[in-house]
Amino acid sequence: MSFFADALKRIKPSPTIAISGKARELKAAGRDVIGLAAGEPDFDTPDNIKEAAINAIRRGETKYTAVDGIPELKAAICRKFKRENGLDYKPSQITVGTGGKQVLYNALMATLNPGDEVIIPAPYWVSYPDIVLLAGATPVTVKTRPEDGYKLTAAALEKAITPKTKWLIFNSPSNPTGAAYSHADIKALTDVLLKHPQVWVLTDDMYEHLVYDDFVFATPAQVEPRLYERTLTMNGVSKAYCMTGWRIGYAGGPEQLIKAMGTLQSQSTTNPNTIAQWAAVEALDGPQDFIPANNKVFKERRDLVVSMLNQASGLTCPKPEGAFYVYPSCAGAIGKTTPSGKRIENDEDFVTELLEAEGVAVVHGSAFGLGPAFRISYATATSDLEEACRRIQRFCGSLR
Numbered sequence: 349m350s351f352f353a354d355a356l357k358r359i360k361p362s363p364t365i366a367i368s369g370k371a372r373e374l375k376a377a378g379r380d381v382i383g384l385a386a387g388e389p390d391f392d393t394p395d396n397i398k399e400a401a402i403n404a405i406r407r408g409e410t411k412y413t414a415v416d417g418i419p420e421l422k423a424a425i426c427r428k429f430k431r432e433n434g435l436d437y438k439p440s441q442i443t444v445g446t447g448g449k450q451v452l453y454n455a456l457m458a459t460l461n462p463g464d465e466v467i468i469p470a471p472y473w474v475s476y477p478d479i480v481l482l483a484g485a486t487p488v489t490v491k492t493r494p495e496d497g498y499k500l501t502a503a504a505l506e507k508a509i510t511p512k513t514k515w516l517i518f519n520s521p522s523n524p525t526g527a528a529y530s531h532a533d534i535k536a537l538t539d540v541l542l543k544h545p546q547v548w549v550l551t552d553d554m555y556e557h558l559v560y561d562d563f564v565f566a567t568p569a570q571v572e573p574r575l576y577e578r579t580l581t582m583n584g585v586s587k588a589y590c591m592t593g594w595r596i597g598y599a600g601g602p603e604q605l606i607k608a609m610g611t612l613q614s615q616s617t618t619n620p621n622t623i624a625q626w627a628a629v630e631a632l633d634g635p636q637d638f639i640p641a642n643n644k645v646f647k648e649r650r651d652l653v654v655s656m657l658n659q660a661s662g663l664t665c666p667k668p669e670g671a672f673y674v675y676p677s678c679a680g681a682i683g684k685t686t687p688s689g690k691r692i693e694n695d696e697d698f699v700t701e702l703l704e705a706e707g708v709a710v711v712h713g714s715a716f717g718l719g720p721a722f723r724i725s726y727a728t729a730t731s732d733l734e735e736a737c738r739r740i741q742r743f744c745g746s747l748r
């Protein structure tokens with residue numbers, strides 16, 4: 349009999365962290381490695397946000413706070429939801445956690461029982477199915493198609509819903525594909541959900557601000573107000589405000605759910621870091637002009653990477669509207685052989701051989717539930733991206 353909990357057998361360590369570890373090992377051994385596996389902006393946290401944290405320390409804001417967030421941050425989040433999403437939430441409908449990941453974890457743990465089903469469009473952010481499994485419930489993955497821009501269609505959603513469906517996890521712009529759902533795309537899905545009152549929506553809006561080419565962001569409770577009572581709108585400061593290490597995420601939703609999530613948090617981590625909460629107040633209330641400036645750089649990088657990857661033999665790379673990822677298909681490379689004589693059977697072989705041969709670290713698509721493909725994060729210096737794409741082209745060209 350194992351000492352460890354059965355629940356642990358249902359989950360696996362994050363594959364994105366595993367590939368980053370392999371890249372680090374090779375680097376330490378003296379190899380020239382370009383890492384394109386990490387999901388965080390390479391830009392530093394803006395100075396006004398850092399100053400707000402330093403001032404909080406100086407004022408002595410260094411104690412425990414209310415479990416699910418200080419009133420000042422909850423008020424700033426209510427203003428954000430109103431200003432940017434047209435959503436009315438009261439402070440009692442807001443919860444703040446240690447990163448978006450904890451908020452998501454709390455929501456699923458507080459609501460799921462064995463037998464419950466959660467619809468997750470694939471490819472997905474790796475934590476969704478594993479948190480559902482940890483809660484003892486069943487992830488129902490629905491594969492999207494490159495020809496639909498990797499977006500869930502109304503027909504596919506309708507087909508996946510059963511009387512046991514409790515949540516749809518919705519993520520736009522998406523990690524790992526960068527796909528972003530327009531107002532009309534969302535409306536098609538919410539029209540389906542209106543017919544199924546047992547299904548709640550957990551929307552992960554983490555990449556809201558990272559959209560390009562005049563794309564207009566929308567979120568389900570805004571598109572369909574009749575779903576407001578069964579939607580949890582999750583967001584955070586990690587990506588747009590370059591604050592991944594500060595660990596602040598939040599959500600707005602029905603009061604009873606928010607309260608249940610707070611109860612869970614009170615028995616695990618208590619309040620999110622006090623100093624980081626004050627920094628998040630400044631992030632949401634302070635100047636927002638660095639966001640379009642960063643986005644200009646991200647857009648140029650996206651265009652560069654998409655264009656260079658589409659010139660690599662055997663790759664096809666759609667141009668997504670958001671986040672900082674692209675998700676090229678490597679179907680054209682499967683079945684081929686490297687100059688060293690290794691046959692590429694699947695996308696995991698492709699990324700392993702690419703790392704070996706050219707020192708470029710990317711994550712295989714099967715880790716996100718849909719291959720053969722791989723994810724590139726373009727939140728990396730432009731010169732490194734250009735060199736990495738040249739190496740990918742050379743690698744693809746060397747396959748026979």
Ligand SMILES: Cc1ncc(COP(=O)(O)O)c(C=O)c1O
Nearest residue numbers: 387447448449473523584586597
């Ligand atoms: C889609 C998505 N949701 C949530 C998160 C978690 O964000 P946080 O770092 O705030 O926990 C991430 C981070 O990679 C993400 O990509």
